[in-house]
Amino acid sequence: MENATRAYFDKRGEVLVKNLRRRHFDAYYCADRAAALSKVLELIPEGSTVGWGGATSASQVGVQAALNAGNYQTIDRDPVSDPAERTKLMRACFDADYFITGANALSLDGQMVNIDGVGNRVGLIVYGPKHIIVVAGMNKVCPTLEDAVKRARTVAAPINQQRFGLPNPCTGTGVCADCLTETSICNQILITRNCKPAGRIKFVLVGEELGF
Numbered sequence: 517m518e519n520a521t522r523a524y525f526d527k528r529g530e531v532l533v534k535n536l537r538r539r540h541f542d543a544y545y546c547a548d549r550a551a552a553l554s555k556v557l558e559l560i561p562e563g564s565t566v567g568w569g570g571a572t573s574a575s576q577v578g579v580q581a582a583l584n585a586g587n588y589q590t591i592d593r594d595p596v597s598d599p600a601e602r603t604k605l606m607r608a609c610f611d612a613d614y615f616i617t618g619a620n621a622l623s624l625d626g627q628m629v630n631i632d633g634v635g636n637r638v639g640l641i642v643y644g645p646k647h648i649i650v651v652a653g654m655n656k657v658c659p660t661l662e663d664a665v666k667r668a669r670t671v672a673a674p675i676n677q678q679r680f681g682l683p684n685p686c687t688g689t690g691v692c693a694d695c696l697t698e699t700s701i702c703n704q705i706l707i708t709r710n711c712k713p714a715g716r717i718k719f720v721l722v723g724e725e726l727g728f
């Protein structure tokens with residue numbers, strides 16, 4: 517990565533950590549993936565039950581692989597193809613000690629935007645486990661909340677859709693058409709603007725480009 521980009525991420529990371537903490541989130545800035553992996557593992561006591569979903573950035577950091585290889589009880593639906601079994605594992609995440617996820621976008625003033633098709637991820641963020649860990653690259657940070665919603669809807673969702681190939685307008689064009697299809701992956705839009713109880717949601721920000 518260019519030194520200028522690194523310095524830019526570092527400076528914005530410092531501002532974002534301060535603004536997240538003002539909203540009662542726990543927040544940490546890590547300069548790179550290796551530091552982020554250490555921080556996530558430091559936050560989760562061995563023996564904990566841990567699930568994840570919508571966590572591409574955490575996967576790129578190596579979190580899921582480390583947890584599966586370590587002394588944790590993981591709830592891993594990634595290798596499962598049976599829909600009923602996947603749903604069962606999604607629901608099991610509500611009883612986990614920790615849930616790891618990502619952010620579709622963040623505003624520099626410390627608010628998070630996430631879009632969901634089924635609703636399990638946003639449900640877990642809102643009223644799921646006692647501990648939520650969000651791993652996010654600094655490429656997700658937008659100047660304002662309005663910009664963050666725009667990013668989530670017009671960048672993150674159409675890219676995410678390419679993984680599924682469902683018959684939605686953005687599959688063919690890459691452009692969001694604000695669809696109302698039965699297969700839309702944009703059914704719930706969550707803005708997390710403050711953390712209650714304080715410290716329940718923990719951000720591990722990474723000074724790299726991660727996810728989409």
Ligand code: SF4
Nearest residue numbers: 673686692693695702
């Ligand atoms: S076209 Fe539909 S599925 Fe695609 S990003 Fe827009 S709302 Fe989501």
